[in-house]
Amino acid sequence: xxxxxxxxxxxxxxxxxxxxxxxxxxxxxxxxxxxxxxxxxxxxxxxxxxxxxxxxxxxxxxxxxxxxxxxxxxxxxxxxxxxxxxxxxxxxxxxxxxxxxxxxxxxxxxxxxxxxxxxxxxxxxxxxxxxxxxxxxxxxxxxxxxxxxxxxxxxxxxxxxxxxxxxxxxxxxxxxxxxxxxxxxxxxxxxxxxxxxxxxxxxxxxxxxxxxxxxxxxxxxxxxxxxxxxxxxxxxxxxxxxxxxxxxxxxxxxxxxxxxxxxxxxxxxxxxxxxxxxxxxxxxxxxxxxxxxxxxxxxxxxxxxxxxxxxxxxxxxxxxxxxxxxxxxxxxxxxxxxxxxxxxxxxxxxxxxxxxxxxxxxxxxxxxxxxxxxxxx
Amino acid sequence: xxxxxxxxxxxxxxxxxxxxxxxxxxxxxxxxxxxxxxxxxxxxxxxxxxxxxxxxxxxxxxxxxxxxxxxxxxxxxxxxxxxxxxxxxxxxxxxxxxxxxxxxxxxxxxxxxxxxxxxxxxxxxxxxxxxxxxxxxxxxxxxxxxxxxxxxxxxxxxxxxxxxxxxxxxxxxxxxxxxxxxxxxxxxxxxxxxxxxxxxxxxxxxxxxxxxxxxxxxxxxxxxxxxxxxxxxxxxxxxxxxxxxxxxxxxxxxxxxxxxxxxxxxxxxxxxxxxxxxxxxxxxxxxxxxxxxxx
Numbered sequence: 001x002x003x004x005x006x007x008x009x010x011x012x013x014x015x016x017x018x019x020x021x022x023x024x025x026x027x028x029x030x031x032x033x034x035x036x037x038x039x040x041x042x043x044x045x046x047x048x049x050x051x052x053x054x055x056x057x058x059x060x061x062x063x064x065x066x067x068x069x070x071x072x073x074x075x076x077x078x079x080x081x082x083x084x085x086x087x088x089x090x091x092x093x094x095x096x097x098x099x100x101x102x103x104x105x106x107x108x109x110x111x112x113x114x115x116x117x118x119x120x121x122x123x124x125x126x127x128x129x130x131x132x133x134x135x136x137x138x139x140x141x142x143x144x145x146x147x148x149x150x151x152x153x154x155x156x157x158x159x160x161x162x163x164x165x166x167x168x169x170x171x172x173x174x175x176x177x178x179x180x181x182x183x184x185x186x187x188x189x190x191x192x193x194x195x196x197x198x199x200x201x202x203x204x205x206x207x208x209x210x211x212x213x214x215x216x217x218x219x220x221x222x223x224x225x226x227x228x229x230x231x232x233x234x235x236x237x238x239x240x241x242x243x244x245x246x247x248x249x250x251x252x253x254x255x256x257x258x259x260x261x262x263x264x265x266x267x268x269x270x271x272x273x274x275x276x277x278x279x280x281x282x283x284x285x286x287x288x289x290x291x292x293x294x295x296x297x298x299x300x301x302x303x304x305x306x307x308x309x310x311x312x313x314x315x316x317x318x319x320x321x322x323x324x325x326x327x328x329x330x331x332x333x334x335x336x337x338x339x340x341x342x343x344x345x346x347x348x349x350x351x352x353x354x355x356x357x358x359x360x361x362x363x364x365x366x367x368x369x370x371x372x373x374x375x376x377x
Numbered sequence: 378x379x380x381x382x383x384x385x386x387x388x389x390x391x392x393x394x395x396x397x398x399x400x401x402x403x404x405x406x407x408x409x410x411x412x413x414x415x416x417x418x419x420x421x422x423x424x425x426x427x428x429x430x431x432x433x434x435x436x437x438x439x440x441x442x443x444x445x446x447x448x449x450x451x452x453x454x455x456x457x458x459x460x461x462x463x464x465x466x467x468x469x470x471x472x473x474x475x476x477x478x479x480x481x482x483x484x485x486x487x488x489x490x491x492x493x494x495x496x497x498x499x500x501x502x503x504x505x506x507x508x509x510x511x512x513x514x515x516x517x518x519x520x521x522x523x524x525x526x527x528x529x530x531x532x533x534x535x536x537x538x539x540x541x542x543x544x545x546x547x548x549x550x551x552x553x554x555x556x557x558x559x560x561x562x563x564x565x566x567x568x569x570x571x572x573x574x575x576x577x578x579x580x581x582x583x584x585x586x587x588x589x590x591x592x593x594x595x596x597x598x599x600x601x602x603x604x605x606x607x608x609x610x611x612x613x614x615x616x617x618x619x620x621x622x623x624x625x626x627x628x629x630x631x632x633x634x635x636x637x638x639x640x641x642x643x644x645x646x647x648x649x650x651x652x653x654x655x656x657x658x659x660x661x662x663x664x665x666x667x668x669x670x671x672x
Contacts, residue, residue: 106484108564108594108631111491143488184483186564213457213483213630243628247620258562258628259536259591262617263659269620270658278621280628283480283519283537311538313507313521314397343521343541364542365660 001210002049006089007224008206012190015179017172019203022091031072031090035065038092044071045089049229050081051124058085061093086228094204095197100159101125102173103189104180107140115139115147115177117155121192147177160195168201169193183221184214233296240292242281249274250304250375252297252335254290256281256315264309264368273372276303283314290323291330298333305336307371309364312343321349325356336374340367378583379511379556380531380576381474381500382450386515389414389448389472391455391463393425393435397478398454401519403428405452408522410515414442439470452508452517453477460504461486468499476517477503477567484630487565494567501567505630507537507559520544520557528553530666531577533570534589535562535596535629539617539659543589546663552670555583562591562629570600578608585611585670587662588653590644592618593632597644605651611669614648615656616641 003011009019021038024047025031035042042065046058053059058080062068072088079085099122107114118136120128128135137158141147149170156169172193180188187209194204215222227235237244243258247265251273255261258280265275277297281289297306310320320341328337339360341349346362353360361367388405392398393415406412406427414434415425421437436442439451451467453460453475460479467475475494482504494501502509508518513527519537524545530552534540537559544557558573560566570588577583586608590597597616604612619641621627623634634640648655654669656662 106488106564108596109599111565112488113485142492143485144492181485184485186484211484213481214485216458217483243626245622245625245627247622255538257536257538258632259534259539259589259617260542262591262621262627262632263539263542263615265621266617266619267658275620278627311541313538313541314400314519315538342545343524365658 001212001215001225003208003210003224004047004049004087004226005045005206006047008188008208009203011179011183011208012175012203012206015175015182017175017203018201019206020091020094022089024087025072025090026076026087028069028073028076031088032065032069034090035062035068038090040064041093042068043091043093044068044075045091046075046078046080046085047087047089048080048083048085050083053080056080083229094194094202097195097197099192099194100169101128101189101191102176102193103187103191104177105187110140112143113141113177113180115141115155115173117158117173119159125191141177146181147174149174164199165195165201172201172203183208184211184218185209186211233299236292236296240289242279242289242293242296244296245278246300247275247277248302249276250302251371252276252300252303252306253309254279254281254293254297254306255309256283256311260309260311264307264364267364267368268307268372271369271372273375276300287319287323287326290320291327294324294327295331298331298335303335305338305371305374307367308337308339308341309367310341312341312345316345317341317343317349318345318352321352324358325352328356338367338371338374340364378580379514380558380573380580381556382509382515382517383511384409384411384514386450386474386517387411387413387446387448388450388452388515388517389416389439389442389446391416391439391451391453391467393417393433394420395454399425401454402433404522405516406431408516410517413446413448416442439466439472443470443472448472450474450517451476453479455479457481457483461490464490464501465493468494468497473499475499475501476506476508477501478506478508478518480505482563484563484565487563491565491567502558503561503567505563506561506566507540509556509558511556512554518559520559524548525557526553528555529582529584529670530554531580531583531586532557532589533573533586534559535591535631536589536617540589542659543587543615543662546660547666550663550667552663552666555580562631564594564631570596571603574600574603574608578610583610585613585666587666588612588614590614590616591629591632592616592621592627592634592641593639595638598647601647601651601653604653612653613656613662613665613669614653615659615662616644
């Protein structure tokens with residue numbers, strides 16, 4: 001789950017980090033008031049889950065409160081990468097002497113957190129990694145001991161020559177790592193971490209993603225979910241415990257297991273069709289999940305055919321068949337259904353389906369090809 | 378032969394009294410797995426009944442179970458909040474081989490767990506995996522026994538049901554398996570493709586290896602490089618998620634393209650550059666195996 005910049009900054013402040021002040025405004029008038037409070041000059045930043053906010057016109061410098069109001073007016077309601085901006089963060093302008101990058105994420109290959117720092121901050125770190133990889137310094141943290149003080153300091157000396165700045169940088173790196181661990185993050189970064197002309201190291205921008213699997217032990221973070229970033233279908237899927245991704249084609253897919261669900265989408269493409277979605281009903285045998293899945297798929301007006309691909313293991317085919325029949329009765333949709341059910345309890349599942357006038361095939365290629373034809377016809 | 382586990386493996390089930398644990402303990406007993414103990418804290422002293430009237434003693438702790446029964450393998454079916462703790466308990470009690478089926482284990486829990494398990498010389502498979510089956514010998518996890526058959530093909534996969542799809546086709550075409558192992562769909566997993574490949578390459582019965590990968594991470598690229606240097610039997614690969622958009626998690630926590638490294642194209646090229654034949658559809662997997670090892 002991604003956090004907004006202002007939410008991420010609150011986590012870093014709680015970890016003791018020096019963070020550029022700021023408050024959120026949902027109206028141009030409020031942005032004006034906040035800018036007045038900061039002495040007139042302020043930066044107005046769109047709060048959306050998207051990179052490239054600056055390039056999209058979502059970050060503006062205001063020279064006066066009236067300017068801040070005007071910028072907020074322009075930014076609120078604008079769309080960045082398809083996401084509508086509902087809030088702006090208004091902050092005082094800092095005098096920037098230098099910009100660095102500090103971040104931490106999970107190194108999958110080495111199975112531990114990795115800290116990355118670069119003196120080339122303020123730009124896209126992926127570009128630095130591509131163009132000038134030696135400008136990024138990495139440290140894999142041993143989870144048995146956590147980040148040790150000399151390690152944080154060693155990284156900070158890569159960012160700052162001035163001893164006072166290096167010791168502030170070391171503190172910021174240690175606080176970043178602590179916030180990452182304490183909040184169950186999968187990624188946390190500050191870009192840029194600036195040194196001001198007054199010799200202070202301050203976080204200017206912040207990005208944090210929380211590991212979804214940690215939310216059960218962090219209700220305070222789960223409460224930060226921004227409902228405006230979710231579509232109705234996404235929300236329905238999350239509440240029903242389904243993995244769902246809308247893709248935009250016309251073949252609605254309902255599959256058990258993430259790997260098989262991806263392979264099913266790929267096969268739809270292989271036969272010349274376009275999958276409408278990725279949807280994994282998971283390993284459970286609960287017919288209600290199937291009903292929820294069908295409600296989500298049929299709520300997409302682009303869908304012209306619904307394809308089921310179920311390989312029963314833990315999932316019992318008869319439970320899925322019951323879910324399909326219940327859903328057809330409850331929702332009453334007209335779309336054609338193409339069903340493949342195989343594995344555990346395949347035979348009773350076929351009887352349930354045929355009792356409701358539905359047929360099931362056994363081969364994956366056969367049903368996918370048929371679904372693609374129906375969607376095209 | 379088979380890799381990691383066989384008919385001699387003495388298996389305990391952590392979470393044996395739970396909904397999933399009890400169901401799969403019975404399935405494993407039916408398949409012929411030697412289930413010697415169950416562990417559920419607070420339920421020690423009871424007996425768990427197998428499908429054919431088998432009696433499996435239940436213990437409060439893994440240490441007690443190991444002391445009483447000599448268990449050397451464990452399968453973990455406990456909820457996500459307790460899964461990492463259960464794995465570390467098993468490693469601490471001297472268990473050599475642990476399968477963690479649980480999905481949704483926090484990644485930071487796993488960073489500590491991996492270090493803990495490695496320090497004790499123990500192998501973890503998973504989490505978020507279907508486990509391992511060595512046909513005709515033993516099954517640890519949830520892979521349906523009905524779809525496998527004994528034979529010369531080793532199967533390694535990041536997925537569950539997609540593995541079943543591939544394995545059943547192999548079986549239907551007379552291509553049995555030495556072992557089938559699901560290594561898990563999470564970003565951090567205990568046993569990698571490379572470690573499984575190394576094990577299969579030591580197994581004289583394995584004549585070909587099938588790798589079922591997916592988008593996200595670099596595990597397939599590392600496997601491809603290892604195959605190019607070390608593997609002497611033919612390898613067949615498949616990558617799920619060719620049509621997945623970048624930056625979006627596709628069900629598995631580990632199935633996300635970030636930057637350019639995790640795409641299906643990059644993985645396919647890595648396979649092909651190292652002599653791995655790549656199936657573009659699941660049904661081609663068994664055709665390629667047949668082509669490469671005859672039979």
